[in-house]
Amino acid sequence: RKEVEQDPGPFNVPEGATVAFNCTYSNSASQSFFWYRQDCRKEPKLLMSVYSSGNEDGRFTAQLNRASQYISLLIRDSKLSDSATYLCVVIPGGGSYIPTFGRGTSLIVHP
């Protein structure tokens, strides 16, 4: 079983739609979680951290479900500029700070 799994997509949605991605992780002791955005042929950039209490930043909401070992990213009112690959990142904890990256979920927002 892969440590961090994401549906590769692509998720193809119209402008204005709400879309949600999930990311599952296998290590129940994992302590920190992040969502990154990667545009085509560019480097990943931090989108948001995922806190136990959830995290909202404008149209983006991230949530953590420790019991089921997954994190989610919800994008409301999708814009064309949201088209990108969204990477899930998990820090294992237990003294290790080396992140594990998911393979990413591709989002395409069309007019």
Added chain:
Amino acid sequence: DGGITQSPKYLFRKEGQNVTLSCEQNLNHDAMYWYRQDPGQGLRLIYYSQIVNDFQKGDIAEGYSVSREKKESFPLTVTSAQKNPTAFYLCATQGSGETQYFGPGTRLLVL
């Protein structure tokens, strides 16, 4: 201007040649990482360094070498032993807050 720089942006390697990718940072971060990304794939860890003069192999270190003589610099050498080096190479730093920050990447192509 703070950040991470990688050079060159594009690099061409001839068969049997060693090439070195540069990564420099002025974020004063202790930890630095090298990743490889193949088309449509996730990030795979090559090497990482958590402190000057110390580095560790990642998941795919064979055919690569690194040095960490200065906090600011973490160059990656792709040796002739790496038989399939064509990829997008990303350097990242990590501060005390666990978040990783990426440089703009180097695309390595084999002639």
